[in-house]
Structures are given as C-alpha cells and as structure tokens.
Amino acid sequence: MKKSTFAYILGAAAVVIGGVYFAFKFGLKPQPIPKIKWSHFTNPEEYGASVYKRLRLEVLGQNLVFLGVLPERKNHYLAWKGFFDSLEAENKFQHIIIDSTLSHKDLIPSTEVISMIENQAAVVATIKDIIATKKRVAIILPTTYMSSLVKDNFYALLTRSLYQQDDGRAFDVDWMTLSLSSFPMSREDEPGMEIPCDTDVKDSDGSGELGCAVVMKARALYRKKDRVEGKLPGVLDQIGTKEYLGLLN
8 A cells, every 4th residue: 555545544543533533522413313204283283293204213213302392382382292193002002291381281281280491309209100110101391401502401400310320320321302493484583482592691591502403493494485375384493412403383
C-alpha cells in the first residue's frame, strides 16, 4: 500500500473516531429521521392510529410510554385516543396515567389522574414500581415535561432519579416518548408559536430548543403545496434513540 493511501485511510479514520468522541463528549444530537412524512388525515384519531401502525413494534417493545400534548390543543388528546383505540386487545396498556393539569383529560379514559409536578416523588415511585413489576403503562402529560430538548423539566428529574442513585446503582429502565406540538404554517405564523424558538436569556422556561426544532421542521414544510381542504396535515420525526416528535395542529 502506498504511503499516501495509508495516510488518507488513517486520516479518515481519525475524523470518524473524533466525530464519535465529540458526539458522546458534548452530546451532539442526531439529525431527525422522518417516520411519517407530510400526510393528510381525516381527523386527529386517524393520525394517532397512523403513529401506532408506523411504530407498532417499537411501542410493543416498551413497558413505559410517555405521550406528550400541548395542554390546550384538543386535537392532541384525540390523536392519542386514536392511538389507544388502535391497540389490539392483547396489547392494551394495563394503566393509563394522565396529568391533572391537562385541559381535555376527560377525552382519554385513564386509570389514574395525578399532578406530575406537585407529586413528583409519588410519580417517580410509581414509575419505579412499573419497572419492577413490568406493567405496561402509558403516561400522558404536557409535551414540555418529557422532551429531552427542554431544560430542567420532569424528564431531567426522572433521569436523575433513576440513573443517578446515591449508592451508584442505576435502575435498568428505558422508555419511549411520543410528543406532539402544533406548528406554524408560514413564516408569518411563527411569532404566535405556542412553544417559541427562543434560546437566549429570555428563555425562562427552558423550552427554546424544542421550539426551534419545531420551527426548523415547519420551515421545511412551508413549500408543500398539496394541502387538502378539510384535512389535517401532520408529520412525525424520530429525534432521539426512543424519542419522537409529531407536528399536528
């Protein structure tokens, strides 16, 4: 092998290894992977059913599934109702827990209603019980609570509680997160976003990165011309190992 060829291969390998190192070192996030491309749905329930159909094996492989909504968006609750209705009888969740602060919680039959923020210790204890007993549980809560793109939220608390034990022992646990957000249909709509794309010092609730992820996806959709009157447009991306973000107005 010529020295120049060997040097090229060695250099390329160094670039790859260096990229992997920095991804782990600095937590660089992967590019979103489309799971449901730009599509139109008769109603939000059809969207939810499509999410289950597309991710059926992934959903069935998890005992714990978090479903995020924007609290005032009725369509988001109906989407997850369609998701639950699509589950085969043998694959139904044993328990469905919903956050008590959600405006339209009555749209989804649940086995328990609890405030995730006011009862953090109880919720963490419940999740530990889920882990120990391998119950199949879905938890519905605001999207900003369980998105890894939001700073110092319930996701961060749960991660600390389960993976950073004082005795050095980490629980053998993972979960799947399916979150929904609304999205702007044009640049003119961006100032009215429910989760603003704001990552400067004014980002008091720490959700700016999530808002920016939404707006970047939305901007790629502005040029879509095949909008169907009377139907709901929606998409779904994988944004983490077991984290998914859907856009539905």
